[in-house]
Amino acid sequence: MKPQPLRTTVIGSYPFPGWLEFACQHLGQFGEADRAELVDDAVAIAVKDQLDAGLDVITDGEQTRLDFNLSFYGFIEGIELESAPPRRFGPPAHDQRGKHKVVGELRAPRGLGAVEDFERLRRLVRRGTDSGVAVLPHPNPLPLGEGTATGARSAGTRAGSESAVGGSGPARTASPPLPAGEGRGEGERQRKLDGPVLKASVPGPYTLSGRLLPNDQYKNRWELTEALLPLVRAELDALARAGCTEICVDEPSMSCYAHREDPRRFVNIFNRTVEAVAGKCHLSTHLCFGNYKGRAVGPRRYAPMFPAFLELHVDEIHVEMASREFAELEVIGEIAKRHIAAVGIVDVKSYYIETPEDIAARVRACLKHAPPEKLAFAPDCGLSQTARWAAKQKLANMVNGVRQARQALHLTGD
Secondary structure (H helix, E strand, O other): OOOOOOEEOOOOEOOOOHHHHHHHOOHHHOOHHHHHHHHHHHHHHHHHHHHHHOOOEEOOEOOOOOOOOHHHHOOOEEEEOOOOOOOOOOOOOHHHOOOEEEEEEEEOOOOOOHHHHHHHHHHHHHHOHHHOOOOOOOOOOOOOOOOHHHHHHHHHHHHOOOOOOOOOOOOOOOOOOOOOOHHHHHHHHHHOOOOOEEEEEEEOHHHHHHHEEOOOOOOOHHHHHHHHHHHHHHHHHHHHHOOOOEEEEEOHHHHHHOOOOOHHHHHHHHHHHOOOOEOOEEEEEEEOOOOEOOEOOOOOOOOOOOOHHHHOOOOEEEEEOHHHOOOOOOHHHHHHOOOEEEEEEEOOOOOOOOOHHHHHHHHHHHHOOOOHHHEEEEEOOOOOOOOHHHHHHHHHHHHHHHHHHHHHOOOOOO
């Protein structure tokens, strides 16, 4: 089946409801069932906003993740989480996130939590089948189970609660290999339904290593990355086995630091990370320049990454374009020769609300470099740092603008 032309998607994160922010500051007053309900409700809201916008691909909004890295650290043994960042006041910057000590071997016997998040998303979307959302079951789902303990761990990790960080539950065991093409076939059948594709996002090992302090055992960031790589690889494999047909491996640190490191080394790390799932699901990666508190952290240029990053073993490469006024747009033509080029067409760092006409014009500009079947559109980055009222409008206008472009091209589906 040919790729869906000009499909609309998201990176992963979505703004937290205000009440969830408040609740996480008082999490000790809630019981396990209360915390599980908090998480379910927050994900349901994120799903509803995405469905209302009309997206082709949706996520759980990463509503269980307090911080892009920190929430995963809660599942990893051998990390001593810092109680408070070294700088808590003043203008926002990455040093307000702090660093964390590695005090032992890095292990994740319970996984990294992404499977539980995906299963929750699937369960909540299935619950909404009466409103026209349908999701195919996987023939052999990973037997992790669902219950209040999982929800409580996720909510506790969001709030940085030491009593909840790391969670509980049995260690994950290895499973036999997934037959090549099994996940991809399910994804194609899923796209024939009226419901959205469900997507999970996981940080890659280089990005995941970014907030950890080297020690005698792991002497630098590269050694930390190598230690984390099998943990991420196992999580990706478990996601595919759980029936997740679309996975994004986020490696923004690679794009932030490609100007000073060997991009071929990054490609090698990435491809070893995804080797268990490449070709078995729709696999993508997100290459932005940072968005903590709406701030970038590296030179916002793609030239240092290419052509090396064309060797990434993915179906789709997402690039940040809107906040950069579509500089280097020609790179999507090179990407489209081997992959789908997912273009960041909405600026998550700006409170200018792009109109559908703005979006349609941007789609037309992209079509000068790549054909419709090799293009997808999304915001520049996750929406966690964007106010919800703006995120809703931006997504709705993005979908409407892309729909205008589809109709002008007489593409089916609109």
